Amino acid sequence: MDIKSPLPFETSDKAHANLFNRMVNTLVENDNALSQQIAGITNENLFILTxxxxxxxxxxxxxxxxxxxxxxxxxxxxxxxxxxxxxxxxxxxxxxxxxxxxxxxxxxxxxxxxxxxxxxxxxxxxxxxxxxxxxxxGFLHTNIGTTGKQLLTKGEYQKVLFNRKIKDSHNNFDINNNRFICPENGMYLVNAGVYIESFQRYANFELSIYLNGKRYKNIAQQRQSPVSPSDTLSFSLGLYGAANVPANKGDYLEMYLYVGYDGDVSRYVSDNSGWYNYFDITEIGGRNFPRV
Incomplete structure (x- = not known):
């Protein structure tokens, strides 16, 4: 960049004119020196550490x-x-x-x-x-379904056997253990649902998120008490819910189901497709803040 010198200031008062012109010349010299320094700076010298x-x-x-x-x-x-x-x-x-x-x-x-x-x-x-x-x-998204029916043991909490990958963006779902493994500290949004084959009898169903093998949040519950109990008339139902789960790298998430009912006829998680039975995890935040 060329810096042009201004025309000299002229007046009958020579002493003041010379003083002013020396000041202007100094400013022009400084601008020229600064311009030369700037011209010698490149992005590599200014920014990149090697x-x-x-x-x-x-x-x-x-x-x-x-x-x-x-x-x-x-x-x-x-x-x-x-x-x-x-x-x-x-x-x-x-x-x-x-x-x-x-x-x-x-x-x-x-x-x-x-x-x-x-x-x-x-x-x-x-x-x-x-x-x-x-x-x-760069947040992950995982969506897992089921394969076949799952027998539900009466009066027990049992893991839902999610074992069919529909989407697993960062390969963090372990289908052998039916669990999602958190790749790093953060907040995870969990959506889950199961469709249960049941009958027209009193029953209580609870769906819960487990964090590292312990129940973290109950996201759905359904009780049914039909007026006319029957072990032959079907009374199937769906349990669906969602919750935020803060977790650390290496923590794992699983879905558990409690089933209690009258009678001796077995209940099952159905073999319905992924819009009925799903375990869906979306990473939504990059920190797990400490508890109070």
Missing amino acids: GDQAIQDASVSGEEYPIGITLMAITESNDTGYPTRYGFVKNEKINEYRFVQYYYGNGNEAGSYFTSTGIWFRQWYIASGWTEWHKIS
Whole structure:
């Protein structure tokens, strides 16, 4: 950028004219020097940290990062604290008290790398260190059905045998154990339903979400007490409900069903399709906040 010098100021008062012109010349010289410095700055010099400057270990203190906006490429870092193996980091640091770090998954969704896409952020504060990673993009969705009928044991809580994958975006459902395994800390929205083959007798049915093998929330309950009891007339019903479940990485979610009824004729979870029997999980948040 060319900076043009202004025409000299002229007046009959030579002393004041020279003083003013020297001041203007100094400003022009400073502008030219600044222009030359700016022209020598490239994006690579300003933003990208490479080599030893690129911090591959996410546990490194925020004090080690330079002030300003910087970018770093991350490779093979799944064991060092970044959310995925490949990606890049943008650091926005004003000082030791105002520092936010964004992690961008590599974006390669070919083959086994499908889960590498996503965006996370965390913050640094000198007195408390790093926060947990907070996921803000790339959430998973899982929808699981059943196969065949499932015999229900009278008077017991029993796991619903969800074992047919309809959708499992990040491959987190274990069909051998009929459970969803949380890939990271966060909030999960669980929708579930079962259709039960029953009869015209008194019965009590309860559908519950279990977290790590313990009942977390009851999401549906149905009692029936027909006026004219019968062990031959069918009285089938559906149990459907939903709840938010905060969980940590490695926690697992399962659906359990309680069945109590009069008489000795067995009840079953039906073999209906996925719009009757389903276990649907959607990741909706990237942090599991502590309980009060």
